[in-house]
Every structure is written in C-alpha cells, then in structure tokens.
Amino acid sequence: MAWFKKEKTPIVSVEQKHVKTEGLWTKCASCKQIIWKKDLAANLNVCPKCNFHFKVGARERLEMLFDEGAYFELDADFASNDPLHFSDTKSYRARLKEAQKATGLKDAIITGDGKLGGRPTLIQAMEYRFIGGSMGAVVGEKICRAIELCIVRRSPLIIVSVSGGARMMEGAISLMQLAKISAGLGRLDDAKVPFISVLTDPTTGGVTASFAMLGDVNIAEPGALIGFAGPRVIEQTIRQKLPAGFQRSEFLLDHGMLDAIVHRKELRPFLIQSLNFMQAA
Amino acid sequence: MADPKDIYEQRESVEDLERQLTEIKKLSPGDESEREIALLQARIDRVKREVYSKLTPWQKVQLARHPKRPYTLDYIQDIFTDFIELHGDRRFADDHAVVCGMANFHGQPVMVLGQQKGRDTKQKIFRNFGQPKPEGYRKALRVMKIAEKFGRPIFCFVDVQGAYPGIDAEERGQAEAIAHNLREMSRLRVPIVVTITGEGGSGGALAIAVGDVVNMLEYSVYSVISPEGCASIMWRDAAHAETAASALRLTADDLKELGLIDTIIPEPEGGAHNNPKQMSESLDKQLQKDLEMLKRVPVDQLTDRRYEKFRRMGQFFEDASAHSAQSS
Numbered sequence: 354m355a356w357f358k359k360e361k362t363p364i365v366s367v368e369q370k371h372v373k374t375e376g377l378w379t380k381c382a383s384c385k386q387i388i389w390k391k392d393l394a395a396n397l398n399v400c401p402k403c404n405f406h407f408k409v410g411a412r413e414r415l416e417m418l419f420d421e422g423a424y425f426e427l428d429a430d431f432a433s434n435d436p437l438h439f440s441d442t443k444s445y446r447a448r449l450k451e452a453q454k455a456t457g458l459k460d461a462i463i464t465g466d467g468k469l470g471g472r473p474t475l476i477q478a479m480e481y482r483f484i485g486g487s488m489g490a491v492v493g494e495k496i497c498r499a500i501e502l503c504i505v506r507r508s509p510l511i512i513v514s515v516s517g518g519a520r521m522m523e524g525a526i527s528l529m530q531l532a533k534i535s536a537g538l539g540r541l542d543d544a545k546v547p548f549i550s551v552l553t554d555p556t557t558g559g560v561t562a563s564f565a566m567l568g569d570v571n572i573a574e575p576g577a578l579i580g581f582a583g584p585r586v587i588e589q590t591i592r593q594k595l596p597a598g599f600q601r602s603e604f605l606l607d608h609g610m611l612d613a614i615v616h617r618k619e620l621r622p623f624l625i626q627s628l629n630f631m632q633a634a
Numbered sequence: 635m636a637d638p639k640d641i642y643e644q645r646e647s648v649e650d651l652e653r654q655l656t657e658i659k660k661l662s663p664g665d666e667s668e669r670e671i672a673l674l675q676a677r678i679d680r681v682k683r684e685v686y687s688k689l690t691p692w693q694k695v696q697l698a699r700h701p702k703r704p705y706t707l708d709y710i711q712d713i714f715t716d717f718i719e720l721h722g723d724r725r726f727a728d729d730h731a732v733v734c735g736m737a738n739f740h741g742q743p744v745m746v747l748g749q750q751k752g753r754d755t756k757q758k759i760f761r762n763f764g765q766p767k768p769e770g771y772r773k774a775l776r777v778m779k780i781a782e783k784f785g786r787p788i789f790c791f792v793d794v795q796g797a798y799p800g801i802d803a804e805e806r807g808q809a810e811a812i813a814h815n816l817r818e819m820s821r822l823r824v825p826i827v828v829t830i831t832g833e834g835g836s837g838g839a840l841a842i843a844v845g846d847v848v849n850m851l852e853y854s855v856y857s858v859i860s861p862e863g864c865a866s867i868m869w870r871d872a873a874h875a876e877t878a879a880s881a882l883r884l885t886a887d888d889l890k891e892l893g894l895i896d897t898i899i900p901e902p903e904g905g906a907h908n909n910p911k912q913m914s915e916s917l918d919k920q921l922q923k924d925l926e927m928l929k930r931v932p933v934d935q936l937t938d939r940r941y942e943k944f945r946r947m948g949q950f951f952e953d954a955s956a957h958s959a960q961s962s
C-alpha cells in the first residue's frame with residue numbers, strides 16, 4: 354500500500370508543521386483577522402486591529418504587572434488532596450494531574466510578591482487553563498494567606514480574576530471558600546489596607562460572588578464576561594435569547610457594578626495611581 | 635436510575651405492611667397468628683429502618699425538597715412569638731422570597747430571617763419559588779444591621795434551591811449582593827445562629843449563612859451546586875443527578891464529617907413534614923442551647939471566633955514541595 358518508504362518520512366514533520374502554522378499566526382476571535390503572534394505578544398495579547406483582549410496566563414499576567422516583571426512566588430506548591438474522592442466521567446485526581454501538567458502550576462492561582470510602582474504589593478493571578486480557573490480549598494487558602502500577610506505588612510493586595518466559579522469537585526468545601534475569603538477581606542478592610550479587584554474574561558459564579566466584587570475598587574478589562582449565573586443557565590431558565598452585550602464589562606459598568614473598564618495597556622498605571630490615592634508612598 | 639418517587643413508594647409498602655398487621659391482629663389469637671404478627675412487625679421495623687435511616691443522598695435531596703416540608707414562616711410561627719415582619723431593601727424592592735422580622739425568643743428580642751418558598755402555585759409565584767433576587771440578600775443584611783445596632787441576636791433559616799438565574803437579578807448585581815453579605819455577616823457584632831432547614835443551595839444559601847453556629851436538619855442538604863446542575867455540567871446530562879448527589883457529598887452527615895457544620899438536628903421519623911410540631915420542638919431546643927452558649931462569648935471574641943471558624947474550613951491540601959520534584 355505504501356507509496357513511499359515509511360522510514361524516509363520524518364517522524365515529527367506533521368507535528369512540526371502544525372506547530373509552525375499555529376505557532377506563528379493566530380486568528381482574532383473578535384475581528385477574525387489573522388495576526389502575527391509576535392505582534393500580539395508585543396501588544397500584551399490585545400488584538401492590534403480591534404482591541405480584543407485575549408486571555409492571559411497567570412505567570413504572564415504577573416510579569417505584565419510587577420515592576421520589571423519581577424516577583425517571588427509564595428505558597429507555590431499547595432495542591433489539592435481531593436477531599437471528596439470526587440469522580441465524574443473522569444476522576445478529580447486525574448483532572449488535577451492533567452491541569453498541573455498543562456500549566457506547570459499546582460492549582461488555579463499564583464501569588465506574586467513584588468513591587469508595583471515601587472510599592473511592595475502582593476498580586477494574585479488566576480489561571481483559566483487550570484480547571485477553568487475554578488476555586489477550591491487551595492485557591493481559598495492561598496488568598497487568605499495573602500490577605501493575612503498584607504494585613505501584617507500593611508501592603509496592598511490585587512487579585513486578577515479569571516474563573517468559572519467554585520470548583521464542583523470539592524463540593525461544599527469550595528462553597529465555604531467564598532465565606533472564608535470574604536471574611537478575610539472584611540479584616541483587610543478593617544485594617545484599611547487597599548484591595549483592588551481586576552476582573553477579566555470570564556469571571557463568574559462564586560468568584561464574582563465573593564472577592565471579585567469586594568475590591569475597594571473593582572475594575573475590568575474590556576469585553577469580559579462577568580456575572581453570577583452563566584449565560585447558558587439563564588437562557589435555559591428564561592427560555593429566551595439574552596440581549597447583546599449582556600454580562601459584559603460595559604453592561605456591568607452601565608449598571609453600576611464596576612468602577613472602571615481599563616484597557617490592558619492602562620492597567621499598570623491605573624493600579625499604581627489608585628494605590629497612590631489609597632496609601633502614602 | 636432510581637426514581638425520586640421511590641422513597642414514597644417504599645413508604646407505601648410500610649403502610650401496606652401495617653395494614654396487613656392490623657388485619658391479622660383482628661383475627662382470633664393463636665400461636666400461628668402470634669408468630670406471624672412478630673414476623674410482620676420485625677419486617678415493618680426493618681423496612682422502616684432501611685427507608686429512613688439508610689436514605690441515599692438523592693433520597694435526602696427529595697426529602698429536603700418535599701412539598702410539605704416546613705418552611706421558614708412555619709418555624710417562625712412555632713418557635714417565636716410577636717413576629718413583626720420588616721420589608722424592603724431600601725434600594726429597589728421588597729423581595730418576597732426572603733422574610734425578615736423582629737420577634738421574641740423565650741423572652742428575648744431577636745431578629746429572624748430566612749428564605750420562604752410557596753405552597754400552592756399562586757404562593758410559589760409570589761415567593762419566586764423561594765429564590766431571592768439581589769434585593770432579598772440586601773434586605774436580609776439591612777435587618778441584620780438593625781439587630782447589630784441594638785445588640786440583638788440573629789437567627790437565619792436557610793432553604794433555597796439556589797440564586798436566581800435571571801436577567802434582572804444579574805442586572806442588579808446578585809454576585810455583589812451575595813459577596814457583600816458574606817463580608818458583612820462575618821463581622822456583625824451579635825450572635826448569629828444559622829440552620830439549614832431544607833435546601834442549602836450554593837451562594838443563595840451562604841449569603842445568609844455566615845454564622846457563629848451552623849446547624850443542619852437531618853435530611854437537609856448543603857451544596858455548591860444542585861445535583862442536576864452538576865450532572866448537566868460534568869456528565870452533560872441532568873439525568874445523572876442521582877450520581878452527582880452522591881459525588882457532591884451534600885448531606886448533613888457529609889458536611890459534619892468535613893467540619894463545615896456544627897450540629898445535625900434529628901428529624902421526626904420520615905422527615906420534618908411527618909411531624910412539624912416535633913421538628914419545631916427539637917429545633918427550638920437546639921436554638922436555645924446555641925444562643926445560651928453564644929451569649930457567654932464576649933463580643934470581641936465573637937467575631938474572632940466566627941472568623942477562625944470559617945478560616946479553618948478546607949484545610950484539604952498538601953504542600954507538594956515537601957515530597958515531589960520541582961516542576962520547573
């Protein structure tokens with residue numbers, strides 16, 4: 354059957370081709386234009402043609418925000434021990450392993466300790482590729498530890514959210530993280546230490562219904578999906594199509610739920626200026 | 635796939651057996667019938683035990699949602715006196731899915747509140763099936779702040795399928811309303827006693843459940859998502875709800891074992907709806923005990939204690955750096 358000798362075909366050729374085309378170009382999900390990945394990266398992963406904000410990984414996000422992109426990671430190795438022994442079509446343990454392998458992270462948030470505009474600041478960034486950025490006990494614990502450290506140091510906390518909400522595979526434990534983190538933020542508030550929440554696409558469910566909406570200032574990137582119930586669930590419940598732009602950043606701004614929509618390029622200066630207002634240098 | 639009706643059918647069979655027993659007892663006495671009576675009685679006891687003490691999580695979900703289950707206003711009427719309902723969130727509307735008010739609890743002024751479901755179709759619509767919109771959570775917090783101002787304890791009764799998935803609830807910021815409640819409840823300077831009476835449905839439940847003590851009725855459930863919701867996401871099929879109910883670990887026993895609640899309040903045989911008065915009496919006793927205990931805690935310690943209580947929840951992780959290779 355063979356038209357050519359198999360051994361002459363380089364084994365990696367197909368994969369390499371794939372990587373080459375996929376690697377150099379990407380198609381903008383909004384304006385459908387083909388963009389050079391290099392251009393996209395140089396533009397903070399924002400489409401140079403239509404300003405569509407592509408998702409950003411947690412590490413990339415911290416590098417984008419901290420002075421010189423430099424930070425120490427705290428609590429890097431906290432990993433879930435699957436308290437419910439949860440299994441659906443796949444076991445939670447297998448899902449965790451896959452996500453850890455794909456992202457190089459142990460769970461869906463990383464804590465960076467560094468400087469922002471010269472000011473010691475903790476920034477936490479969520480990772481959507483880790484089980485949809487879902488929040489379980491590890492995310493809850495890492496945020497609470499960050500809050501407690503910020504209270505002791507009197508240094509600001511910034512959390513960049515991207516999450517589908519509480520992590521189902523940890524059941525009621527993940528639900529209680531909402532209360533645990535919110536209680537911590539109550540203490541941070543009592544201590545008058547700044548907390549800024551940055552919501553990015555998408556931020557829904559228990560993350561929106563806890564820390565993401567509790568910033569002294571809540572800001573979002575343009576066009577981000579933000580809400581409690583997901584649009585599909587709402588559509589199924591009310592059996593009608595949702596209005597255009599529903600639950601997008603602009604919609605939330607209009608309804609008084611956000612302080613501002615901030616373009617990714619403006620994010621760092623916005624945060625620095627806000628912190629300058631909240632705290633003496 | 636077990637039908638939700640199973641539990642009621644099993645109870646039917648208990649009633650059948652009991653009817654048979656009465657029939658046999660009516661017959662003339664004799665060794666034969668006495669042995670039969672003893673056998674039948676043993677079988678009835680066994681079936682009852684099987685039905686009510688070995689309920690599956692899914693069967694407990696059915697009991698928690700039983701249409702005759704006592705609701706918040708039933709408990710308020712049974713346990714409290716001089717209830718005066720307080721309405722409205724002072725922002726937008728009065729949410730009928732949440733009832734709040736001042737009341738008297740064994741001689742002390744207290745604030746009571748909870749979600750309220752409806753019994754008939756008209757009431758169900760009036761109460762929005764017990765699903766609050768943002769104004770419901772905001773009303774609840776408003777009255778809790780009144781309680782705090784005047785140093786009165788708060789009793790919360792939780793029975794909600796989940797937050798309301800609707801356009802209006804999103805427009806008015808239900809996520810913000812829930813988040814705000816969670817933060818503020820955690821630092822209210824009065825005792826808060828929470829009881830999950832039926833369905834503890836995700837954020838809609840937690841929004842009034844950050845208490846010093848959290849109780850669950852024996853057949854109530856408390857979960858991050860409904861079994862149907864979980865099934866349709868994880869199995870892409872809501873028909874797997876029964877499996878999801880087990881996987882989610884949402885029963886009172888599960889929550890207790892995971893260290894997320896304090897006390898399980900036993901229900902009358904067959905569930906609270908089988909003997910609402912008895913249910914109210916047991917609940918009343920537990921609430922008195924909880925309040926007596928909390929009244930002895932100085933206010934400053936109270937909020938620290940509440941913070942620590944939630945802070946401890948979910949110590950279910952390992953520090954992988956201790957025993958695995960660095961990945962990068």
Ligand SMILES: [Zn+2]
Nearest residue numbers: 381384400403
């Ligand atoms: Zn574009």
